[in-house]
Amino acid sequence: MNWLHDFILPKQASTLSGNIDNLFWFITAINVVFFALIAILVIHFMRKYRRKSENEVTPHITHNQTLEIVWSVIPLFLVIIIFFWGFHGYVNAQVAPANSIEIQATGKKWVWQFEYPDGMRTLNAFHVPVNRPVRLVLSSEDVIHSFFVPSFRIKKDAVPGRYTEEWFTATEPGVYQVFCTEYCGKGHSDMLAKIYVDDEAAYQKWLLEGDEEIKTMPLPELGKLVYENKGCATCHSLDGTRGQGPTWKGTWGAMHTMTDGKQIKVDENYIRESILEPQNHIVQGYEPIMPTFKGLIRDREVLGVIEYIKGLK
Amino acid sequence: MAHYAPGENYLNSPPGLWSWLSTVDHKRIGIMYLWSILFFFLIGGLMALLVRIELLTPKQTIMTAEQYNQVFTLHGAIMVFLFIIPSVPAALGNFVLPLMLGAKDVAFPKVNLMSLYIYWTGALMAVGAIVLGGIDTGWTFYTPYSTSTGGAVSLMTLAAFVLGFSSILTGVNFIATIHKLRAPGMGWFQLPLFIWSMYATALIQIMATPVLAITLLLLFMERVFHIGIFDPKLGGDPVLFQHFFWFYSHPAVYIMIVPGFAIISEIIPTFSKKTIFGYKAIAFSSVAIAIVGFLVWGHHMFVSGQSTLAGAIFSFLTFLVAIPSAVKVFNWLATMYRGSIDLRAPMLYACSFLLLFSIGGLTGLYLGAMSVDVHLHDTYFIVAHFHYVMMGGTVIAFLGGLHYWWPKMFGRMYNERLAAIACALVFVGFNVTFFTQFVLGSRGMPRRYYNYLDQFQPLHAFSTYGSWILGAGLFLTAGYLLATFRKPMDAPANPWGGKTFEWETQSPPITHNFDFDPVLLHGPYDYRPAKPRENEPVAH
Numbered sequence: 001m002n003w004l005h006d007f008i009l010p011k012q013a014s015t016l017s018g019n020i021d022n023l024f025w026f027i028t029a030i031n032v033v034f035f036a037l038i039a040i041l042v043i044h045f046m047r048k049y050r051r052k053s054e055n056e057v058t059p060h061i062t063h064n065q066t067l068e069i070v071w072s073v074i075p076l077f078l079v080i081i082i083f084f085w086g087f088h089g090y091v092n093a094q095v096a097p098a099n100s101i102e103i104q105a106t107g108k109k110w111v112w113q114f115e116y117p118d119g120m121r122t123l124n125a126f127h128v129p130v131n132r133p134v135r136l137v138l139s140s141e142d143v144i145h146s147f148f149v150p151s152f153r154i155k156k157d158a159v160p161g162r163y164t165e166e167w168f169t170a171t172e173p174g175v176y177q178v179f180c181t182e183y184c185g186k187g188h189s190d191m192l193a194k195i196y197v198d199d200e201a202a203y204q205k206w207l208l209e210g211d212e213e214i215k216t217m218p219l220p221e222l223g224k225l226v227y228e229n230k231g232c233a234t235c236h237s238l239d240g241t242r243g244q245g246p247t248w249k250g251t252w253g254a255m256h257t258m259t260d261g262k263q264i265k266v267d268e269n270y271i272r273e274s275i276l277e278p279q280n281h282i283v284q285g286y287e288p289i290m291p292t293f294k295g296l297i298r299d300r301e302v303l304g305v306i307e308y309i310k311g312l313k
Numbered sequence: 314m315a316h317y318a319p320g321e322n323y324l325n326s327p328p329g330l331w332s333w334l335s336t337v338d339h340k341r342i343g344i345m346y347l348w349s350i351l352f353f354f355l356i357g358g359l360m361a362l363l364v365r366i367e368l369l370t371p372k373q374t375i376m377t378a379e380q381y382n383q384v385f386t387l388h389g390a391i392m393v394f395l396f397i398i399p400s401v402p403a404a405l406g407n408f409v410l411p412l413m414l415g416a417k418d419v420a421f422p423k424v425n426l427m428s429l430y431i432y433w434t435g436a437l438m439a440v441g442a443i444v445l446g447g448i449d450t451g452w453t454f455y456t457p458y459s460t461s462t463g464g465a466v467s468l469m470t471l472a473a474f475v476l477g478f479s480s481i482l483t484g485v486n487f488i489a490t491i492h493k494l495r496a497p498g499m500g501w502f503q504l505p506l507f508i509w510s511m512y513a514t515a516l517i518q519i520m521a522t523p524v525l526a527i528t529l530l531l532l533f534m535e536r537v538f539h540i541g542i543f544d545p546k547l548g549g550d551p552v553l554f555q556h557f558f559w560f561y562s563h564p565a566v567y568i569m570i571v572p573g574f575a576i577i578s579e580i581i582p583t584f585s586k587k588t589i590f591g592y593k594a595i596a597f598s599s600v601a602i603a604i605v606g607f608l609v610w611g612h613h614m615f616v617s618g619q620s621t622l623a624g625a626i627f628s629f630l631t632f633l634v635a636i637p638s639a640v641k642v643f644n645w646l647a648t649m650y651r652g653s654i655d656l657r658a659p660m661l662y663a664c665s666f667l668l669l670f671s672i673g674g675l676t677g678l679y680l681g682a683m684s685v686d687v688h689l690h691d692t693y694f695i696v697a698h699f700h701y702v703m704m705g706g707t708v709i710a711f712l713g714g715l716h717y718w719w720p721k722m723f724g725r726m727y728n729e730r731l732a733a734i735a736c737a738l739v740f741v742g743f744n745v746t747f748f749t750q751f752v753l754g755s756r757g758m759p760r761r762y763y764n765y766l767d768q769f770q771p772l773h774a775f776s777t778y779g780s781w782i783l784g785a786g787l788f789l790t791a792g793y794l795l796a797t798f799r800k801p802m803d804a805p806a807n808p809w810g811g812k813t814f815e816w817e818t819q820s821p822p823i824t825h826n827f828d829f830d831p832v833l834l835h836g837p838y839d840y841r842p843a844k845p846r847e848n849e850p851v852a853h
Contacts, residue, residue, distance in 0.1 A: 007752070008752060008755050008756070009755055009756065010756055010757050016684075019684070020684045020685055020687075020688060023682055023684060023685055024679065024685050024688075024755075027678050027679050027682065027685065030675075030678070031675040031676070031678065034671070034675060035671055035672065035675055038642060038646065038667060038668070038671045039668055039671075041646050041649075042646065042649070042664055042667050042668060045646070045649040045650060045652070045654065046649075046654060046656060046664060049585070049649065049650070049651060049652050049653065049654045050654050050655075050656065051586070051653045051654055051655045052653075056586065056653035057653075057842060058585070058586050058587035058588075058651060058652050058653050058840055059587070059651055060588055060839075060840070060841050061587075061588070061590060061647070061650075061651070062588060062590070062591075062592065063590060063591045063592070063593070063594070064590075064647075067647070068591055068594055068640070068643075071639070071640065071643045072636060072639075072640055075635070075636055075639045076636055079632035079633075079635055079636070079678065079681075080632070082632065082678055082681070082682050083628055083629050083632050083681070083682070085682065085684075086628060086681070086682030086683040086684045086685060086686070087625050087628060087683055087684075088684070089682075089683070089684025089685075090615070090621070090624065090625075090683035090684040090687065091621060092684075093684060093687060094621050142457070142461070143455075143457050143458040143461065144455060144457070144458065144551060146616065146691060148691070148692075148757070148759065150688070150756070150757030151757075153684075153687065153688045154687065154688075155616045155687050155688065155690055155691070156616050156618065157616055157617045157618055159545075159551060159552060159617070159618060160457060160545045160546075160551065161545025161546075161550070161551070162545075162552075162618070164618040177757070177766070179757065179759045180759070181690070181691040181692065181759040181760075182455070182691065183382075183451050183455070183458070183760075183761040184458060185382070185449065185458065185462065186378045186379055186382065187378070188382075188761060188762065188763070189378070189759075189761075189762035189763045189764040189765060190764055
């Protein structure tokens, strides 16, 4: 019957999916029996009792208490079993194990952002290790979205102004599709993401080095990605407007006066230091508010930012 | 008693357009409702065909994402608010309910006319909303999407608000009519089951619709005045909207399906020539569904973050409300047992109903089970499930009722052979379209998707082909029903051998319904051979 399972349901890839699928097939079995019963009777009665003459007399059967009790109690008994089974599975899916890896998943039109406990952020894709529980803390920046992973049999709404959560333990390495399942406008059907389930070694390697993409992408493009994803854009503009921090436009090679009066030229070393030790030198007229990105940014990403800034004339 | 010339009936006397627009005759109001809802059924149906054509391929097939979002929203909003909710009660119910009671009219004829004008006002506002920018919120209007998107959402909200009043007025009228205008001798347990179901429906309409009105008004004020009830940016709670919305809209599911039960309970005894099995069980189960149906709304919100305990209670009550529906199906089957079954068009629809509604009900078991619902929620599985209940249930029953009372309403018989072919096309087309969607959904295809992964394409295409078969069946139905107007009236008073009062007057009835004072002589489904009676009242 495996072919039937594969036709009807997605691959099982989390510790939750087995129990849910068993209930699915239990209900299916009940449904097939009841539907077959009803369909056979309808068709049988349509043929057997089809009117043969206008004067046919039918028996006057108004009710049958025994029969009515039987056909009320049997379904009642069955649905109570289904209720408890479904409730049990649901409760399991509500409470994440205490040792879960926590990942923040934030929906906004029409992307998913993920943030690891160490501050590392990814967009529309993230990696998790196989056989370790992962707790997703969901929220939204605009309208309601919903985070659905068919192979894990999990789904939960991401609601603006509050946190919701869901969890899973992936049982098999692979790439798993994420859908947004709460209608959110024009890009709703393109609000997709992927979960990469790695074995432990590959996961540790990914944590250190990042995606293949990060390793091969041209540096200026990588810098632009970092600018957009790591929050640089919040304070540093690209068009010369003054933000919380100095604009990046035309800053390459310029001389800046620091709060301690020192003159510093913007070069590779200054940019690297500003990312990793931002409190060392503060440009005059700005507050010392930039957090350090030490441990949150990979070496190649720093190089990318440097090359990106070079291009912003 | 007034005297009627031969050939005089409610359709032709008094004549003239104004006599129709100012009429207080429940039959004329029912007929005007009927043409109005059929018009919107056509519009909503064409939109459904457009949605299916767009989904023939991933990405763009015939329209943009914005257009698609508007079309599926309007399909849902039109079908729910302008077609299904008024279909059986306001159109067919208005026509037959007083006739079945042996009454001359509803209790408040002018209120009845007012409800029609309110419906037309709401319908015009809805059409205005479509013309003035459209809406793309889905028929559910979930916040904060609905408070932040552009288009004519405010006008559409007000339209649904206004339409609610027409629904409430119909409900009030029916309850008063059923209490006060029954023919002499007609106690509560001699009422046709159609009346019991209409009574249950009216109760829900009166109790639930005001909540929708309040919700939509709050939504309107949120959009226009930014009062901060639902928008988290203003300190509101978007999930509160879902509670409010489903507090109405789940009972509204019963406003839509219980009238379907009403029709099936009439058709099956008539065409089986046999008394209904378990009269009281069917009557009380309608009322039970109406009451318990108020307490299950949270089953739409198992993944919204609502508390697990609340979810568990909603899930349990959802399973309880499944039992009376199952009991009804068994009762109808038992009515057919040893009957004398005449497979005319209404009965073909009733048999289709039994099969399709059973699938709709049984697939609800997956969705009531919380853990399985998490996987299926907001996928095509849900779309398939509610179409099996709303279309396979209510619309199929409505079509059965339309064929059942068409001779009574218009005095004309339709072509039985074409009706059987159309019914078969509808049945096959419906299953090809929507059964496919169960599989799409369980495989993970989310609903309200303009674009989709290539892996879903074959099933989507199959579903679209089904919609063409379904469309062909419905257009054929429209064709042969309209063709009946080309020939003279030929319907006898009682073409099917029905036992309820509406079959005792001519087809179409005279303006005052009966040219005698109806007195109840037998139960509504009493097919026992007539015994000689003493004091036989004169029926003319």
